[in-house]
Amino acid sequence: MERVKIFDTTLRDGEQSPGFSMNINEKVRMAKQLEKLGVDIIEAGFPVASQGDFEAVRMISQSLKKSHVAGLARAHDKDIERAWEAIQHAHHPRIHTFISTSDIHLTHQLRKNREEVLQMAAAAVTKAKSYTDDVEFSAMDATRSDPDYLCQVLEAAIEAGATTVNIPDTVGYTIPVEFAELISYIKRTVPNIDRAVISVHCHNDLGLATANSLAAVLNGARQVECTINGIGERAGNTSLEEIAMIFYTRKEYAQIETSITTQEIYSTSKLLTRITGVRVQPNKAIVGSNAFAHESGIHTDGLLKDKNTYEIMTPESVGVTKSNLVMGKHSGRHALKEELKTRGYELSEENLNKIFTRFKELADTKKDLYDEDLETIVAEIVLRAPDRYKLINLNVVTGNFAIPTATIQMEVEGEPKKDVGMGDGPVDAAFKTIAKITGTKSTLLKYSVESITGGTDAQGVVTVRLEENSQQIVGRGAHNDIIMASVLAYINALNRLEYIKQNPIKTRL
Numbered sequence: 387m388e389r390v391k392i393f394d395t396t397l398r399d400g401e402q403s404p405g406f407s408m409n410i411n412e413k414v415r416m417a418k419q420l421e422k423l424g425v426d427i428i429e430a431g432f433p434v435a436s437q438g439d440f441e442a443v444r445m446i447s448q449s450l451k452k453s454h455v456a457g458l459a460r461a462h463d464k465d466i467e468r469a470w471e472a473i474q475h476a477h478h479p480r481i482h483t484f485i486s487t488s489d490i491h492l493t494h495q496l497r498k499n500r501e502e503v504l505q506m507a508a509a510a511v512t513k514a515k516s517y518t519d520d521v522e523f524s525a526m527d528a529t530r531s532d533p534d535y536l537c538q539v540l541e542a543a544i545e546a547g548a549t550t551v552n553i554p555d556t557v558g559y560t561i562p563v564e565f566a567e568l569i570s571y572i573k574r575t576v577p578n579i580d581r582a583v584i585s586v587h588c589h590n591d592l593g594l595a596t597a598n599s600l601a602a603v604l605n606g607a608r609q610v611e612c613t614i615n616g617i618g619e620r621a622g623n624t625s626l627e628e629i630a631m632i633f634y635t636r637k638e639y640a641q642i643e644t645s646i647t648t649q650e651i652y653s654t655s656k657l658l659t660r661i662t663g664v665r666v667q668p669n670k671a672i673v674g675s676n677a678f679a680h681e682s683g684i685h686t687d688g689l690l691k692d693k694n695t696y697e698i699m700t701p702e703s704v705g706v707t708k709s710n711l712v713m714g715k716h717s718g719r720h721a722l723k724e725e726l727k728t729r730g731y732e733l734s735e736e737n738l739n740k741i742f743t744r745f746k747e748l749a750d751t752k753k754d755l756y757d758e759d760l761e762t763i764v765a766e767i768v769l770r771a772p773d774r775y776k777l778i779n780l781n782v783v784t785g786n787f788a789i790p791t792a793t794i795q796m797e798v799e800g801e802p803k804k805d806v807g808m809g810d811g812p813v814d815a816a817f818k819t820i821a822k823i824t825g826t827k828s829t830l831l832k833y834s835v836e837s838i839t840g841g842t843d844a845q846g847v848v849t850v851r852l853e854e855n856s857q858q859i860v861g862r863g864a865h866n867d868i869i870m871a872s873v874l875a876y877i878n879a880l881n882r883l884e885y886i887k888q889n890p891i892k893t894r895l
């Protein structure tokens with residue numbers, strides 16, 4: 387068996403796509419879960435892009451013990467210095483530097499000739515190597531580059547000390563047979579290729595990201611760059627759960643293994659959904675809600691007789707289990723602390739108190755508390771960015787002959803503010819009033835409610851998608867009162883928009 391390294395870029399490529407931005411706390415939480423999942427290398431961000439990105443990479447570097455932490459850097463000294471500053475305290479720091487090698491990019495984006503770009507690539511790797519032994523070099527837009535020139539650049543990068551060379555299909559253009567041939571060609575042609583790991587980074591524009599990555603591995607690539615739920619620029623990246631389960635389910639054929647603890651896949655996917663508010667499609671492979679649902683009569687009949695008739699992998703193997711009852715009304719603060727500890731949350735007394743208060747509140751109105759309830763409370767309280775807007779009081783009047791009216795008290799940067807507004811329904815009235823109080827001009831693109839567990843006393847999770855200045859953002863709120871959940875979601879989205887305004891991120895790979 388040979389080992390393929392899993393390089394996760396959920397926090398970089400995934401996070402930079404519209405609607406997926408995360409704050410520092412959320413990124414650190416996600417990184418810890420990725421480490422638990424067994425990811426070899428976590429790309430934590432692009433430190434030079436913004437102060438927020440820098441801080442996130444720095445905090446992740448200090449929080450992890452096993453996984454390598456990569457910081458992205460263009461082939462410029464300033465980027466590489468900044469990346470190193472952010473990752474230097476990681477147990478295993480990696481600098482990931484890149485430059486484009488396709489003629490289209492050279493002419494239109496970089497305005498440099500081939501020789502200049504080759505020199506820049508080598509110089510960037512040399513510079514990165516002066517900080518750490520673990521240097522990855524990416525030839526951006528590799529699949530649309532002249533293969534011979536690509537090989538020259540890779541050779542120069544390896545000569546300068548790159549230990550991983552990445553072949554990105556930046557625009558999602560290649561197809562499996564062609565990509566397999568490119569990887570073989572690189573293996574045959576680059577004279578010093580045995581001194582580096584070949585990596586691939588595929589995009590899903592034609593729905594081929596996973597297939598292309600698989601074809602590359604079967605032809606010698608030994609690192610796959612991927613993301614949870616396949617999130618990423620445009621149509622997304624290779625999805626980690628798919629690539630991991632391919633090698634788990636077909637190891638006999640592929641003779642490949644990974645370090646992924648497959649039983650952690652489902653909870654990692656759920657955590658990402660909870661943080662970003664973006665759900666996966668029900669028919670998504672491995673993590674979609676229908677992925678293990680066998681509805682047709684013939685299938686169910688077969689499954690009842692023998693699981694292997696229609697099931698190529700079990701739900702348990704990816705960690706899909708029934709909802710667990712966690713705690714009850716009489717559970718104490720200590721029990722809660724212990725429960726959270728086993729889930730990997732090390733909390734300050736202040737946060738623990740907040741969670742406990744909300745937990746008790748919920749336990750008073752709701753019979754049973756499940757896994758999801760607890761995780762949702764934690765996401766609401768601990769992972770939130772420092773809020774500019776806070777809800778103090780909400781009072782809504784509605785009914786079939788009252789005009790829906792909302793009276794809202796808020797804090798805007800610590801200043802108390804209050805207003806009243808009417809609308810077509812209670813949620814509309816509340817949203818209009820909040821917009822008035824905060825002076826924000828965002829458009830509501832999407833509004834949805836789901837209940838996270840069964841029963842009419844379940845917590846409702848409201849997701850809203852807002853747009854302001856062509857920036858889209860998702861906000862989430864959970865409460866067993868739907869109007870409260872809606873208001874919390876709306877305010878959360880406004881806070882996120884504010885956070886993004888201060889921490890813009892710009893790059894593509």
Ligand SMILES: [Zn+2]
Nearest residue numbers: 399587619895
């Ligand atoms: Zn990418």
